[in-house]
Every structure is written in structure tokens, then in C-alpha cells.
Amino acid sequence: MYCIRNVTEDLYWVGANDRRLALFEGVYDVPQGVSYNSYLLTDDKTVLFDTVDHAVQDVFFENIRHVLAGRALDYIVITHMEPDHSSALHKLLTMYPDATVVCSAKAKTMIAQFFETLEFNSIVVDESSVLETGKHKFNFLAAPMIHWPEVLMAYEPSSGILFSADAFGHFGALNGALFADEVDFVAEYMNEARRYYCNIVGKYGAQVQALFKKLADRTVNMICPLHGFVWRKNIETILDKYALWSTYRPEERSVLIAYASVYGNTANAADYVASRLFENGIRAYVYDVSVTSASEIIAAAFKCSHFVFASTTYNNGIFVSMENLLHDIVAHNIQNRTVGFIQNGSWAPTSAKLMRELLSQCKNIDFIEEAVSIRSALKEKQQEELDTFTNVLISLLQN
Ligand code: FEO
Numbered sequence: 001m002y003c004i005r006n007v008t009e010d011l012y013w014v015g016a017n018d019r020r021l022a023l024f025e026g027v028y029d030v031p032q033g034v035s036y037n038s039y040l041l042t043d044d045k046t047v048l049f050d051t052v053d054h055a056v057q058d059v060f061f062e063n064i065r066h067v068l069a070g071r072a073l074d075y076i077v078i079t080h081m082e083p084d085h086s087s088a089l090h091k092l093l094t095m096y097p098d099a100t101v102v103c104s105a106k107a108k109t110m111i112a113q114f115f116e117t118l119e120f121n122s123i124v125v126d127e128s129s130v131l132e133t134g135k136h137k138f139n140f141l142a143a144p145m146i147h148w149p150e151v152l153m154a155y156e157p158s159s160g161i162l163f164s165a166d167a168f169g170h171f172g173a174l175n176g177a178l179f180a181d182e183v184d185f186v187a188e189y190m191n192e193a194r195r196y197y198c199n200i201v202g203k204y205g206a207q208v209q210a211l212f213k214k215l216a217d218r219t220v221n222m223i224c225p226l227h228g229f230v231w232r233k234n235i236e237t238i239l240d241k242y243a244l245w246s247t248y249r250p251e252e253r254s255v256l257i258a259y260a261s262v263y264g265n266t267a268n269a270a271d272y273v274a275s276r277l278f279e280n281g282i283r284a285y286v287y288d289v290s291v292t293s294a295s296e297i298i299a300a301a302f303k304c305s306h307f308v309f310a311s312t313t314y315n316n317g318i319f320v321s322m323e324n325l326l327h328d329i330v331a332h333n334i335q336n337r338t339v340g341f342i343q344n345g346s347w348a349p350t351s352a353k354l355m356r357e358l359l360s361q362c363k364n365i366d367f368i369e370e371a372v373s374i375r376s377a378l379k380e381k382q383q384e385e386l387d388t389f390t391n392v393l394i395s396l397l398q399n
Pocket of ligand 1: 080082085147148226
């Protein structure tokens with residue numbers, strides 16, 4: 001049975017949800033599922049914007065069949081060739097062999113890479129191209145690395161609809177709602193939008209800024225992303241967040257405290273610092289890096305202005321889950337933060353120095369010079385040292 005929704009009078013959401021996927025891209029947990037959005041326009045020409053992951057292709061094909069109602073499928077616009085949006089393309093083209101694929105040159109190369117034997121009609125387009133479909137005319141905006149190099153967003157000037165590929169999407173299935181204004185997006189979905197952006201696109205802030213420049217002289221009334229809700233109202237809710245995230249500016253003056261603790265003693269120090277922060281009216285977020293997924297902590301890193309990393313020393317290095325997290329933070333290009341360290345070691349504590357060396361690869365990081373050093377377990381005689389560290393952090397946050 002088909003399951004569709006109208007986006008506009010002649011544009012339909014024909015995508016599908018996957019609530020069984022354990023790890024998106026094999027890395028990111030998606031406990032609330034994920035949607036793969038595809039849109040079908042029924043103008044004089046029929047135009048499908050992207051396909052879906054093959055895991056959900058059966059309902060997707062039913063959706064297309066229903067909306068077409070016997071009409072031919074004229075164009076398939078590919079804005080992004082990552083397989084979560086394109087793995088149903090091969091079968092789709094066997095069902096609609098006369099359809100013409102409209103895509104960037106790089107996307108065409110990727111189609112051949114993914115589907116070696118596939119033969120298909122194609123039109124290669126770029127930013128100078130116009131696709132006329134009847135009432136509508138589409139332009140294209142190259143958006144390399146949002147989230148792959150071949151991305152070519154589609155824009156319809158008369159309606160102001162932007163087909164934004166991965167941009168402005170979020171993790172989480174669409175549970176009947178299609179538009180962000182049908183739910184309390186900020187309360188219910190912003191965390192998953194942040195986790196999605198920061199982990200998928202976070203490294204490519206400069207490219208997102210380049211996209212904003214291209215959009216500056218265009219009116220955007222509606223955003224149709226490949227995951228998550230369509231934006232038709234209060235679009236600035238998501239645009240404003242992207243403006244912050246892509247320039248690596250924190251959303252809050254708050255503290256991310258991430259710790260790696262084998263026997264709870266380093267956790268004790270993390271909790272002590274968090275308690276003092278809250279006593280001083282400062283928001284802190286505490287994570288055990290061995291328990292909370294890295295994607296969650298990366299998202300918190302994009303949100304918070306200040307970080308405290310607390311790690312036991314392990315094999316004369318940083319505890320493995322903390323080392324992995326810090327590599328991930330460096331890989332995601334985090335910038336413009338203030339960072340302090342707490343180390344633990346029963347005979348040779350070295351993790352603070354090593355964590356600092358790792359994070360020194362990031363741009364515009366201020367370090368709190370004095371790290372707290374614990375020998376095995378935190379003792380009351382160290383309270384002054386810990387309070388001094390926390391007071392430095394508080395004074396930085398209150399300035
Ligand atoms: Fe949703 Fe980059 O694919």
C-alpha cells in the first residue's frame with residue numbers, strides 16, 4: 001500500500017522510513033529511525049527528486065506508481081549519489097527505462113561506479129542549466145561536500161523551493177508528520193538535527209558557508225531535504241543553527257564534560273566539577289565516553305563553548321575510548337573553544353599532556369594551563385586544586 005503526502009499541489013513526498021536500521025552509515029545509532037525522502041513532481045513532465053535506500057524501496061515504488069497513475073516518469077533528478085538515496089536507482093531504471101537521469105557530471109561518474117552495467121538516458125547539468133518541466137523551471141546549485149563532492153541542489157525560483165540534498169535534514173523517522181511545523185521541532189527534533197549535521201557535515205563548515213552565499217540572493221520559501229522534515233514555516237529555525245555550526249561558534253556558554261574512567265575515580269572528579277558549575281549557574285553536560293556514543297558527544301561539542309576532558313592514563317597513553325573521541329573531534333574540525341583537562345594515573349599520569357597535544361591540531365583553542373592530576377582516587381586534600389581549576393573555568397564562562 002502506498003504512503004505519500006502532498007508537499008504542494010503538484011509535489012508529493014514519496015519517500016519511506018526505516019526504523020530497523022541499527023547504524024546509519026555503519027557508524028551512527030539511529031534509535032528513532034531515519035527517513036529517506038524522495039519527491040515526485042507532476043508537472044507537464046513528471047520529475048522524481050532522488051530515490052531511497054533499497055531497504056525501503058518496495059513502498060517507495062508503490063508510492064511512485066500511485067502518484068504517476070499511469071503517466072510516464074520523465075526525469076529523475078539526482079541531487080546526491082550516496083547509496084542511502086540512490087541504491088534504489090538501479091531497479092527504478094529497470095522499471096522506468098525511458099526516464100532521463102538529470103545529474104552533475106560527478107554524479108554521473110558515480111552512477112557508473114555503483115552500477116557498472118546500468119545503461120540509462122542522462123542529461124548532465126550544472127549551475128548554468130535550466131530544467132523546464134512545464135509550469136516549473138529548475139536551476140541547480142553545486143554544494144560540494146554537503147555531503148559528497150557531486151551534490152547539486154535543485155532550486156525552483158517561482159516557488160522558492162530548495163531541494164537541499166542532505167543539508168537541513170535530521171535523524172529520526174517521519175512518524176506521519178512531513179512538515180517541521182507539524183511537531184515541536186526544537187523540543188523534539190533539534191538534538192537529532194544537531195547530531196546529524198555535526199557528524200555528517202560538521203567538517204565542511206566552509207562549504208556550508210559557500211552555500212549560504214549562493215542562497216543570499218535567492219528567496220527560499222520551502223526546503224525539501226533528503227532526511228527529515230520539509231521546512232515551509234520558520235525556516236530560520238534551522239538556517240540560524242547552520243550559520244552557527246558551520247562557523248564553529250558555540251550555541252551556548254556551557255560546558256561539555258567528557259570523561260573516561262575505569263573504576264569511577266575520574267568520573268568522581270567530573271561530577272565534582274559539574275556540581276560546582278551548576279552551583280554557579282552554569283550549564284554542564286556530563287558524558288562517560290565509554291557509554292555514550294561519540295556522535296552524541298560530537299553534537300554536544302558543537303553546542304558548548306567550553307570543554308573539560310577527564311581521562312585515566314592507559315598503556316601510558318589516553319584511555320582508548322577518550323582517544324577515539326578526541327580523534328573524532330579533531331576530524332570534525334571543531335574550533336573556537338576553551339578546553340581544560342583532568343588526568344588520572346596510579347603511577348605515571350600522562351593523559352592530560354597527550355590530550356592537549358591531540359587537540360592542538362584544532363584551530364583557535366584556548367587551553368586552561370593547569371590540568372588537575374589525580375593519583376588513583378580523588379582525595380579531599382585535592383579539593384583546593386580542583387576548586388582552583390573549576391574557578392578558572394567559571395571565571396572564563398562568566399566573562
Ligand atoms: Fe543522506 Fe550523504 O546521504
